[in-house]
Amino acid sequence: MSKRKLSDQQSRRVNLKRQKSDAPSSMDLQPGLVITNFGKRLLVESEQGEIISCAIRQHLGKLVAGDRVFWQPDIELGTGIVSENLARHSALSRPGFRGQTRMVAANIDIIGIVAPIEPGIHPDMIDRYLVAAAQLNLPCALIINKTDLLTTDEDWEALAETLLPYDELGIEIIPVSSQIEDGLEELEDFLSDKTSVLVGPSGAGKSSLINALIPDLDIRTSRLSEATGLGVHTTTNSILYHLPKGGDIIDSPGVRQFSPAPCSLSELEGYYADFEPFLGQCKFNNCTHTIEPDCAIKQAVEQEAIAESRFQSFQRLLAEFKANTTKPSNS
Ligand SMILES: Nc1nc2c(ncn2[C@@H]2O[C@H](COP(=O)(O)OP(=O)(O)OP(=O)(O)O)[C@@H](O)[C@H]2O)c(=O)[nH]1
Ligand SMILES: [Mg+2]
Ligand SMILES: [Zn+2]
8 A cells, every 4th residue: 555645744744743752653643532433434523622534443443432542633634543442431332233242332421211201111121221230330310201292190190100110219310301392401410511321212312302402413413314304313323412511422323122231140130229128038049039939029029119010121131141141152
């Protein structure tokens, strides 16, 4: 491959810098923040707030919105090359194709689980993200979107009942409507000065919420929608946005069914904080809380001290993890 030619003026500038620098090889390296990963290229934000399309050095692995990197500008092309990634303090991933994992977001402080009134709130989905957050030791907020679709007192009461287990777990619950712009201030205040990621099923309204929080984005997303010819536009890559009052928010693609990383029975029990008072009280110390007699967890469910929905999601995850570990390794 031939070296790209620099103009005389550029060469002079580079030479000048080189003379001053003690470390010529890393002279042009600049810190940057990954805004999104398109697969072969990244959009990186420089410290000056410019967005640069960058190639990625092959050894770097999977980079994602929220990653901190060092990149080198290509003066001639106006692009860059990412050559180093910094250690992450947190990273959310999800299962991808053929047993691989897909990165969702890096360096996040909080996970915002977006659960929509329509098509419906599914405790199983919420619990799966709560387990992932517990695995990462990250806090969660439960963002209930599309509250404009709740019309009667009964609707609100039914919602409160569904959410009771989460309220009892001390999880922040933020009801919002991006459509009628309700609850947005509370949401923005809660997310300010943090890096958050919005997760949840496709159509939950994650992108709509970000649009509502950052008014300037309206134009960009409506244009995208026209391009696809669809009334809705599915997010395909995680993208980081800056919030007006401070803090960053990462939009992520919706998933049909999210799965946390497989773990052991005792680890999973540890991620269900509402099981805690009853652990160690079953007749068998390796009790899986399914068919065993004298099971303290099942008794707690019968006495409504543990919500049935929480017990069901625990059992489904346990069965899923077991099925994964017993699958032939070449599948
Ligand atoms: N009624 C109502 N509809 C909403 C609200 N927020 C979003 N929607 C609608 O829900 C649909 C999906 O919204 P999106 O923001 O694209 O959902 P998403 O979670 O980003 O979906 P993916 O990108 O596929 O993961 C759109 O048709 C929105 O108009 C709301 O507060 N109320
Ligand atoms: Mg979206
Ligand atoms: Zn038990």
